[in-house]
Amino acid sequence: MGDLKYLNRFFWTYRLRMALGIVFICISNYFQVLQPQVIREALDLVIDYVNAYGVYDGFGVQGEFFGILSHTLMLFAGLVLLLALIMGFFLYLTRQTIIVMSRLIEYDLREVIFQHYEDLSLEFYKRNNTGDLMNRITEDVNKVRMYLGPAVMYMANLVSTIIFVIVSMLAVSPTLTLYTLIPLPVLAISIYYVSNIIHTRSTLIQQQLSRLTSIAQEVFSGIRVVKSYVRERQQIRYFAGQSDVYKNMSVDLAKVDAWFFPLMIFMVGAATILTVYVGGLQVVAGEISAGNIAEFVIYVNMLTWPVTAIGWIASIVQQASASQKRINEFLSTEPTVIDPDPDYRGDIRGSIVFEDVTFVYPDTGIKAIDGLSFTLKPGEKLAIIGRTGSGKTTIADLLLRMYDITSGRILVDGKDVSKIGLANLRRRIGYVPQDVFLFSDTIRANIAFGADHDPDEAEIEQFAKYAAVYKDIEGLTLGFDTLVGERGVTLSGGQKQRVSIARALIKRPDIVILDDALSAVDTNTEQQILGYFNEALQDKTAIIITHRIYGHLKFDKIIVLEDGHVAEVGTHEELLANGGYYSEIVERQLAEEVDEQ
Template sequence: MRHLLFLNKYFYKYKWWIIPGVIFVVISNIFGVVPAQVVGHAFNLITENIAIYQLCNGFERQQVMYDIFSNSLFFFGALILVLYLLRGLFLFFMRQTIILMSRHIEFDMKNEIYAHYQKLSLGFYRRNNTGDLMNRATEDVNRVRMYVGPAIMYTINTTVLFFLIIYFMFSVNSTLAIYCLLPLPILVLTIYYVNTIINQRSEKIQEQLSRLSSFVQERFSGIRVIKSYVREDHTQDVFAEESQSYKNNSMGLVKVQALFFPSMLLLVGLSTTLTVYIGGKQVIEGSITAGNIAEFIVYVNQLTFPVTMLGWVTTLIQRAAASQKRINEFLQLKPDISSANTVEKDFTGKISFKNVSFTYPDTGIEALKNVSFEIEKGQFLAIIGRTGSGKSTLANLIMRMYDVDSGSIQIDGNELKGLNLHSYRNQVGFVPQEVFLFSDTIKNNIAFGLDQVEPGQVEQAAKNAAVYQNIIDFDLKFETMLGERGITLSGGQKQRVSIARALIKEPKILIFDDCLSAVDTKTEEEILGNLGAIMKGKTSILIAHRISTIKNADKIIVLDEGRIIEQGTHQQLLDLGGAYAEMYDNQLLEEENS
């Protein structure tokens, strides 16, 4: 239960929903218990006066007594009906307060989890799969809602009803009450034992459900690869194995519950048997009336539903505790990247790397080693190197997706770690190597980084990215809906839409992480020609594999195994006759052969 203490802040927030709900529970149970006394009085009326009625057989007074009995029984029946109607009314009020409160808490929790996910750094998403993240924010939250709603409601209801019935039982006859409640200690021990099993199996079920969700999400995302390699049957077999594991865990829990509920009903039946036996002896002795036995049987039957619900409620609580534990694991994580500075300022775009080294924490790969360089305001810097040389790592560090291990990165002479992160990233246009487009219209994808879009702004960004003509060829033009991850578009079109998304922000710093690899040479020249005008006065960083893309850069950095091995202009590097010149000659040779 300690994991569920996290929810106390929500209970305090919605205390004015809980307090009336508890009051409605108490009132509804009072109206639920009182009918048992009415039944007892009605039973006594019949048993005590039936002999007198029979003695008057053949006399006119028998009809009078019959009318009195009939009216009395009608009155008792009407009274019971009214009491149950009032009970139903307050049960409705109870659900309208407690269950609605649970929906508000569910809403708050999902928002809190999503907001916390947004704060966590890129490394967190590398360590955790998407299916598990989704499952904690949906399925786990729903199980917690079942605790803060139905479980709490039925727990309060059962507790209040139990104490009311105990009070009324002992007020009638303490001996009979003790015998009726004799099976309860056995019930408590049974619940304690079963709860441990339920808790263990609930955690296994949640873990397996996360694995199943992750598997499905990953396979649907890679459906083209699966079809290309004709692996549908294989993935179906793997899915069946995962589903079978989930089914086995779930069936194990169901078997425990299936044994639990009949056991509780047996104990309740034992209470009824003891009531009739012990109560019958006391009626013979004259210590109680037959009506009291009827009253006790009603009490025992009223306890049947709460007791059977107790097993269901304990299951809900245990599963909620397991789910809340999983939620807390992520909510207690602190973001690797944080910014305490709240001052927003405009940047000119001067970037300095001073002896920067960086190792990826998840893999231990040393990506950069003692890297130093400077980019002046408005300069065009190009970065080139073999695969795995650390080019994309430089881009990630400038965006502060990670913090450096040693050395420092400065923006306009200020330490990057000390800047307002929101303000800084808002002034950077970043086109990642792995293009991601949302399942939305092309227009909304391009305008993603803006709160308000001016007329013609989206179209101009598309023209600058050389994708305008492709878009207007669609039937719905800019209102065309894209499939998941932009599957509607080709690779080159997705890259250009991603470039348009960066350009529309009119940022102070532009970073292109090998974003022209999927476009042909002609389109590349068109994009670079458009960027020439846009990049004036802006600091631009272009990561590329093709030298033709970067030969006009103010400075070119050549990376190899995380180190800068050469830097200078295109002509300077060619004159140097080193690694850059070798790459240039190799690419020229490839173009001639093609």
């Protein structure tokens, strides 16, 4: 139960519902326990009337006895039915409180997990599979809900039923009660043993289910690669193999579960036999009546489901414990990037300073940035150029505080970036990443996603024009209402890039970062976009990360990165004069443009 302690806060939140549910269970079981007592009275009355009926054999009063007996039995039957209706009504109220409570907690728990997922840093997502994350917020939460609702309800039902039944049995005959309950300790020991097995196997099953979800998610996301390499059969065999592992583990768990019910039935049957045998001896001795035996047999059968439910409840609790343990592993993971002021909102002028910044990726140990220093004044334009793996994208990640630097300082408007409100910092930066991601929604919704307000149609269209994607969208059958599919699969690479640019610009940011964002567009489209940049970004600080030179955009400073440190820095003219890597890129690009002409 240690892993399930986390859920106590939710029980406290809905304590009134749970308390009412337990009260309703107790009331329901109280009326249920009265039924055997009514039946005992009816049976004893019948026996008395039968004996009296024999005494008056041959007398006319026998007919009156029979009529009185029939009327009395009808009253007893009506009383039993009334008790059953009352019991059912309170059982209905029980489900309306405890089961509804479990659904509310399930909702709250998913909200907590989802919010925590969003708060976690980028490195967390690099260490964990998407399928595993999804499985913990769906399948694991479902397992936990079974503990929150059905397990709690049936446990309360079990405890209250046993208390009411045993008290009623002791009031009749302590000796008969003792014999009736002899099988229960054996049952408890068996349940404890089997529950441990269930707990261990449930944990392994949930881990395997996460693995299956991850495999399916990766194959579906990379279906183009799978098909282009004709690896469908291979993936099917691999998935089938992992499914067999899951199936075998589930079957083994089912075999363990299968011991519960036969064991319960056997113990209950043994208790019934003992009740009839010992009870019969006591009737002969005149210690109890024949109706008491019937009463005890009903009590034993009344305990059948609650006692049987012990195994089911134990199984649910063990599986919920295994699932909650997996959930707790993520909930106990703290974000490495902390927001110092979540509520602050304000503009940023755009001054950026990197002071001897070094960064080592925590998950791989790779040093991406090594002693990097540069300064940008508000409104200046910076181009960052370098070979693949030189650390260009890392600069954007550090400026956005996707990671915290290993050493050095990053200043924005003269203030350490770690002291600036994280949400406000990212809100004031328009970032177009190298790996463009679009949501499976309409083009309109993807562009509007970048705004911190609800943009109207005209505003969305205007920024689509700034990103030179308006004509492409108009050419689509549904225009801005076109669904782009998962990760924008229905759009071309260039269209996805331009929609992403429109999404960044509609934020009206103070700082703009483009990470190789024009690599998939043609020269004419590039000129349109850069023309808007020259006009609209005059007073904005801009960082352009690229592999090529943009002749239509004037940069105040150009940095050439090599292995995470500055190899060259200066203006376009200064770097050309140096004859280094930058001049090689310019010459190669000019040659390619000549060849294209």
